[in-house]
Amino acid sequence: MDTILVVNAGSSSVKFQVFSVEGASGLGRQMKGQVDGIGHQPRLRVSDARGVSLVDRTYPAETISDVAAGMNIAGEWLREEQAISPIAVGHRVVHGGPDYSGPVLIDHDVVTRLAQFASLAPLHQPHNLAPIRSILNNFPNMPQVACFDTAFHRTHGPLADHYAIPDDLYKLGIRRYGFHGLSYEYIANRLAEAAPEISHGRVIIAHLGNGASMCALRDGLSCESTMGFTALDGLPMGTRSGQIDPGVVLYLLNERGMSGPDVQKFLYNECGLKGLSGISSDMRDLESNPDPRAALAIEYFIYRIGLNAGMLAAALQGLDAFVFTAGIGENSVRIRSKVVERLSWLGAKLDPERNERHAQCISSAASRFPIYIIPTDEEAMIAQHTLATLGNTPEMN
Numbered sequence: 001m002d003t004i005l006v007v008n009a010g011s012s013s014v015k016f017q018v019f020s021v022e023g024a025s026g027l028g029r030q031m032k033g034q035v036d037g038i039g040h041q042p043r044l045r046v047s048d049a050r051g052v053s054l055v056d057r058t059y060p061a062e063t064i065s066d067v068a069a070g071m072n073i074a075g076e077w078l079r080e081e082q083a084i085s086p087i088a089v090g091h092r093v094v095h096g097g098p099d100y101s102g103p104v105l106i107d108h109d110v111v112t113r114l115a116q117f118a119s120l121a122p123l124h125q126p127h128n129l130a131p132i133r134s135i136l137n138n139f140p141n142m143p144q145v146a147c148f149d150t151a152f153h154r155t156h157g158p159l160a161d162h163y164a165i166p167d168d169l170y171k172l173g174i175r176r177y178g179f180h181g182l183s184y185e186y187i188a189n190r191l192a193e194a195a196p197e198i199s200h201g202r203v204i205i206a207h208l209g210n211g212a213s214m215c216a217l218r219d220g221l222s223c224e225s226t227m228g229f230t231a232l233d234g235l236p237m238g239t240r241s242g243q244i245d246p247g248v249v250l251y252l253l254n255e256r257g258m259s260g261p262d263v264q265k266f267l268y269n270e271c272g273l274k275g276l277s278g279i280s281s282d283m284r285d286l287e288s289n290p291d292p293r294a295a296l297a298i299e300y301f302i303y304r305i306g307l308n309a310g311m312l313a314a315a316l317q318g319l320d321a322f323v324f325t326a327g328i329g330e331n332s333v334r335i336r337s338k339v340v341e342r343l344s345w346l347g348a349k350l351d352p353e354r355n356e357r358h359a360q361c362i363s364s365a366a367s368r369f370p371i372y373i374i375p376t377d378e379e380a381m382i383a384q385h386t387l388a389t390l391g392n393t394p395e396m397n
């Protein structure tokens with residue numbers, strides 16, 4: 001059976017999934033796994049499509065000291081213990097820079113080009129590229145495809161793509177790229193199946209997970225996003241600040257004696273829900289905590305979603321549908337209910353019973369536009385892109 005390996009490599013873990021290519025009928029998820037604790041307590045865990053554990057193994061820290069070594073161990077396990085040798089590997093790569101508006105078959109030139117975008121995403125791009133390089137060196141004939149978080153947003157017009165800065169900086173790459181593009185693309189495709197009548201309209205998708213952003217779609221294409229040059233902008237997230245006056249950054253640097261790396265660590269790791277609540281970055285923890293600081297963090301999150309929805313509705317000049325997705329959007333009845341309340345001025349009305357049972361459409365008949373929950377699946381999107389880039393285009397089962 002032909003398989004596709006999907007790899008999502010981060011700073012201290014590498015996640016992977018195996019999809020079977022099932023002829024004209026599509027792609028089927030076979031396995032889901034990760035190597036985490038890289039550098040201190042590496043652990044390989046894989047489960048099958050039903051969630052049954054296939055392996056849970058720890059390794060001495062020195063045997064897996066970086067992400068590439070983590071992927072090598074996972075690859076070895078797949079080959080030697082599961083007899084899986086994929087026909088191609090699809091990678092999540094956070095930044096395609098200004099150049100890539102779709103997935104690309106990887107060769108050494110592409111890697112060189114993608115490495116140039118590392119300065120645009122220093123926390124992600126080098127880790128994304130590490131397993132790509134390792135596979136290129138060890139298995140030079142293995143087709144590899146890079147799928148970008150930025151690519152889906154390359155349809156932004158010049159107004160959405162620019163900051164008000166001199167053009168030489170724009171040409172250097174300081175642009176509003178937007179992220180979570182693989183998630184938005186997946187949702188846009190699902191929406192076209194679930195509600196073809198509105199998929200050509202004006203749609204806001206709220207990707208509310210540990211990372212959070214919102215995207216405005218017109219005719220199935222991204223035309224505005226709450227994220228910009230980096231995945232720091234827009235909504236407050238688990239540990240990221242979201243939108244913040246650049247004057248705050250200047251103040252931290254100039255008046256508080258923080259260095260550039262200090263500020264970077266602060267804005268990425270110490271802010272957002274975690275910073276505001278002083279309790280947790282995890283929405284479930286906050287929802288179950290009676291501390292007023294937890295309530296403030298939740299209310300702030302909802303308030304900012306409301307503000308950003310207004311901004312995106314203005315970009316779209318109207319609204320024909322609203323979609324919730326990702327961990328919080330797919331699972332939290334309370335957050336969805338409060339967000340819809342915030343959108344009531346736009347004519348949004350919830351059906352509480354449908355919201356409670358996580359129905360696909362959770363708006364009431366009186367709502368001016370439908371409100372959906374559509375679970376996202378970035379890995380399936382990568383598998384589809386990988387296969388399509390090899391020359392086939394089956395659908396996901």
Ligand code: AMP
Pocket residue numbers: 208209210211238281282283284285287326327328331332333
């Ligand atoms: P993600 O990054 O998409 O995996 O989403 C992670 C976020 O989803 C975390 O903040 C979780 O607390 C949140 N989450 C997952 N399940 C629930 C739930 N049932 N209720 C509230 N938040 C949830």
